[in-house]
Amino acid sequence: MSTYEKDQITKKYELFTQVIDKPDGEPKPIGTEGKWLQQKYTKPAGAIYYNKDAKTSFVVYGRIYAKYTSLGAEKKLGYPTTSEGPTHDYLGRYSHFQKGSIYWSKETGAYEVLEPIRNKWQELGGVKSFLGYPITGTEGEAVKCNHFQGGSIYWKCSRLSDKQQVYEVHGDINEKWSEYEQRKTPLGYPTTDERDDTRYNGPKRLGGRYNDFEKGSIYWSKKTGAHVMLAPIRNKWKRKSSWSRVDFDNGQTIAYPLFKDVLGYPITDTDDEKTLIIEGENVQCNHFQGGAIYWPIRKEPHGVRTAVVVLTRIAKRWNALEKGKFGYPISDTEIICDGTPDGTYKNVFKKNDGRECSITWNTKDGYNV
Numbered sequence: 507m508s509t510y511e512k513d514q515i516t517k518k519y520e521l522f523t524q525v526i527d528k529p530d531g532e533p534k535p536i537g538t539e540g541k542w543l544q545q546k547y548t549k550p551a552g553a554i555y556y557n558k559d560a561k562t563s564f565v566v567y568g569r570i571y572a573k574y575t576s577l578g579a580e581k582k583l584g585y586p587t588t589s590e591g592p593t594h595d596y597l598g599r600y601s602h603f604q605k606g607s608i609y610w611s612k613e614t615g616a617y618e619v620l621e622p623i624r625n626k627w628q629e630l631g632g633v634k635s636f637l638g639y640p641i642t643g644t645e646g647e648a649v650k651c652n653h654f655q656g657g658s659i660y661w662k663c664s665r666l667s668d669k670q671q672v673y674e675v676h677g678d679i680n681e682k683w684s685e686y687e688q689r690k691t692p693l694g695y696p697t698t699d700e701r702d703d704t705r706y707n708g709p710k711r712l713g714g715r716y717n718d719f720e721k722g723s724i725y726w727s728k729k730t731g732a733h734v735m736l737a738p739i740r741n742k743w744k745r746k747s748s749w750s751r752v753d754f755d756n757g758q759t760i761a762y763p764l765f766k767d768v769l770g771y772p773i774t775d776t777d778d779e780k781t782l783i784i785e786g787e788n789v790q791c792n793h794f795q796g797g798a799i800y801w802p803i804r805k806e807p808h809g810v811r812t813a814v815v816v817l818t819r820i821a822k823r824w825n826a827l828e829k830g831k832f833g834y835p836i837s838d839t840e841i842i843c844d845g846t847p848d849g850t851y852k853n854v855f856k857k858n859d860g861r862e863c864s865i866t867w868n869t870k871d872g873y874n875v
Contacts (some may be wrong), residue, residue, distance in 0.1 A: 511556060515545050518554050518563040522589075526552050526567050542585055551575075555586050562691050567704040570601050570608045579645075583608070583618060593633045611639045614655065620644040623652050623659045626672040636676060655774040660695050676698050677718050679724045682732040686724075686775065693734065694720025703727075714771055725771055730795065735771035738801045739792050742813035743769065768796030768817060789834075797821055800835060814838055818854045819867045827875065829866075833857040846870050 529548035543556040552567025564586040584604025597609030610616035617640040636653030650661045657676025673696040703714035714727040726732040774793040782789040788803040797817035819841040832853035840848045850868040
């Protein structure tokens with residue numbers, strides 16, 4: 507160690523004499539590359555790290571130093587890249603390292619946040635964001651996670667791709683996801699951040715929010731709360747192009763956005779623990795503000811099936827007729843423009859024996875089976 511290097515460590519120490527006491531012995535080389543010197547202190551425990559190549563030094567001490575050493579110091583986080591300093595809200599402290607950071611506040615304690623998660627957190631506003639301070643260190647193997655005061659950030663570590671898959675989940679959606687992950691068919695990990703539902707109902711935005719996950723989505727609105735839709739039901743709900751209404755006056759088929767205008771948001775989860783049995787077939791279902799979507803789990807006994815929609819006006823009659831005996835819907839609710847004020851609503855059903863029947867409704871004639 508040269509005199510110059512020792513002098514640089516002494517100068518850095520003099521800047522921090524109010525928070526660290528006398529040095530513990532002489533500076534010592536650390537690491538296998540020969541680039542770093544370490545000067546330890548005892549009151550409080552801490553150290554100055556001097557980089558020979560960059561000719562710069564950094565101070566780590568107190569609770570952040572204790573967390574750093576408990577994690578294996580440079581083995582997990584690398585060497586420091588900043589001295590300890592105050593956070594933007596002045597309620598905590600932090601130090602940055604080569605592979606991540608450690609943040610501390612009086613309320614939460616000190617926790618490490620690895621670089622990809624830290625970068626996402628900082629994009630969202632860091633300690634001043636809705637997430638606040640970390641309340642756990644970075645946990646997990648294939649998928650790593652930090653929990654924060656207001657939510658969580660997940661990082662899927664893929665060796666097959668250089669793309670960082672880092673997403674946040676918070677609020678009611680995070681609570682619903684945590685609850686649903688305990689079931690037989692978990693949703694998997696997030697594939698988006700929480701986002702605004704940008705669809706419109708006339709001039710007004712619907713106002714909901716959602717996260718997509720590996721096997722479905724959770725949608726939230728102020729009126730309905732947060733509910734899970736597994737992918738087949740969600741995909742059906744989102745496909746506006748599958749809907750039409752037939753205008754008898756000119757024979758044209760007109761696109762009709764029933765999903766946002768009529769079905770609305772989900773009011774129940776897709777519940778794998780309470781599957782329905784209709785005509786001997788296991789069926790999963792989401793109920794919505796304006797109807798329901800049914801999705802058969804098995805291909806038997808009716809052959810290949812996709813999710814089908816039954817709007818509330820038809821569903822009421824179907825339930826009254828004991829839907830388990832009446833048959834399974836094989837068509838989405840169709841709205842026919844036939845001169846009645848709201849048109850005629852129609853669903854076609856099919857029983858195990860192959861017989862088809864239908865339920866129709868309009869304001870003039872009521873129900874017809």
